[in-house]
Amino acid sequence: MEKGWGLALENSDRVGFFGSKSVFEYSQSPRLNNRSTMFPAAPPPAGEHAVVLGEVDFFSAKKRPVDEVKKEINETRDLNIGLQLVTASDRSKVDDVSSDAEDRRAKIEMGQIEVELERMKAENQRLKGMVTHISNNYTTLQMQLHRLMQHQQNEGIHFVSQKKKAYMVTVGSLYMKLSLDIVCGQIVERKSEEKEENGVVLVPRQFLELNKQISDEQSGSSSEERMVSGNKRINERDESEGSAPNKSPKPAPPEPLPDATMRKARVSVRARSEAPMISDGCQWRKYGQKMAKGNPCPRAYYRCTMAVGCPVRKQVQRCAEDRTILITTYEGNHSHPLPPAAMSMASTTSSAASMLLAGSMPSGDGGGLMNPSFLTRAMLPCSSNMATISASAPFPTITLDLTHSPSPHFQLPLAPATPPSFHQVLGQVVQNQSKFSGLQMSQDMSQLRPSYADTLSAATAAITSDPTFTAALAAAISSILGGAQPNNDGAAAANHNNADVNTIDDNAQ
DNA sequence: CGTATTTGACCTGCGC
DNA sequence: GCGCAGGTCAAATACG
Secondary structure, three states: OOEEEEEEEOOOOOEEEEOOOOEEEEEEEHHHOOEEEEEEOOOOOOOOEEEEEEEEEHHHHOOOOHHHHHHHHHHOHHHOOOOOEEEOOOHHHHHHHHHHHHHHHHHHHHHHHHHHHHHHHHHHHHHHHHHHHHHHHHHHHHHHHHHHHHHHHHHOEEEEEEOOOOEEEEEOOEEEEEOHHHOOHHHHHHHHHHHHHHOOOOOOHHHHHHOHHHHHOOOOOHHHHHHHHHHHHHHHHOHHHOOOOOOOOOOOOOOOOHHHHHHHOEEEEEEEOOOOOOOOOOOEEEEEEEEOOOOOOEEEEEEEOOOOOOOOEEEEEEOOOOOOEEEEEEEOOOOOOOOHHHHHHHHHHHHHHHHHHHHHOOOOOOOOOOOHHHHHHHHOOOOOOOEEEEOOOOOOEEEEEOOOOOOHHHOOOOOOOOOOOHHHHHHHHHHHHHHHHOOOOOHHHHHOOHHHHHHHHHHHHHHHHOHHHHHHHHHHHHHHHHHOOOOOOOOOOOOOOOOOOOOHHHHHO
């Protein structure tokens, strides 16, 4: 429906219209029985002016009485689209009025756009403020991390003692356990020499499983026999895939056993909890319980029931020496989507398994630098009371100890019945990795035998550059950010003499 | 009645 | 080869 601008001639009953192209005069014609009619506008009498009054429906107006149309025009005055005086006799002026009215309409629309623009500017400003705030927080955290790294560098590394399957080293006030014997072929050879001197077997079975290339170099040794025996169960399960027979003098195939490794990689969590089981976001079904030797508390076996056929299992057992500590050991990777609350756990086990698997990968550097012992050192160095790799367990096991307070910067209170969340655990691991990345050798390192110092240097370089560890760490971090739910639980503040066989404290005594 | 837990039996690996 | 220990299975039982 076209609308035109209503014109009124001052001191006249006549009403005119003009649209975008034409100008008409509208009035009642006595000649047509006073019916309203539209005809081309005649010039107004001299001295009269046409006044743009307001907007009116062009076509419907001509069928209505003049007074009614005039009334409608007047009622639209508040639209503020006219009121410019022009000389009706000057057609060009009328055209100008038309053009000007269009401009005014455009200006109104422009005004609305400007209002919207202002609103968007304000919103943009608010979002900019948020970005700045987040950026500042990020910078602050980065500086804190940098200070932590520098602090750790100042603490240095000190060789403490040699144990049967590992070497005890302290980083600052914390212990770390190094499986130096399986770092690379050269170190293994040195261990063979030491074996003659000390009569000890230094190669943990599970690590040999993951690094057959190294073990193959020790053909005929007792270590290999242990490896073969330890692999028997895995090989039997993989017989359908054509694995090499057990106890064969022939070298094992160079390819690792990723499935078996992933299946056997474990993540053990120590946490103070009165509850029978820590809440990890998954659904579990108990399928067995056994009394373990040396522990009056039974060990319960659970399997994941969130999906049919999910291979993930876990064991729950209380620590023999301190029954307030609940030891939960996870094994395997979920074969189904996980709820956010379970993402951190799944990411942890998956990352651990990935890193252990990476340790089994054949390496072109002549010995597989990124083997599981590196993971040990990656997790251990600055928080051996936080995360350890077990050298005595039948399978590679990462132990996250939440019963200690490894760092005042990350110390969080823990209610006795509420275990810490894995977001905190992983955050600690991230911190540890950061600290280790900035690790430097102290003067005491020069007192070590060269092979150990070299090994530690190599370990540092490997961990800081290894993409697999980075990827695993990224997975853990993304799970923290993506699946984390706020949890104020924390690690226990009190120091505790950890007596579990899988932890470093016990081995260090 | 369906589901979860308990518990003794069984299997397997490993040391002696 | 035997015995021990860890791990799993499955029938019996408990529970809602």
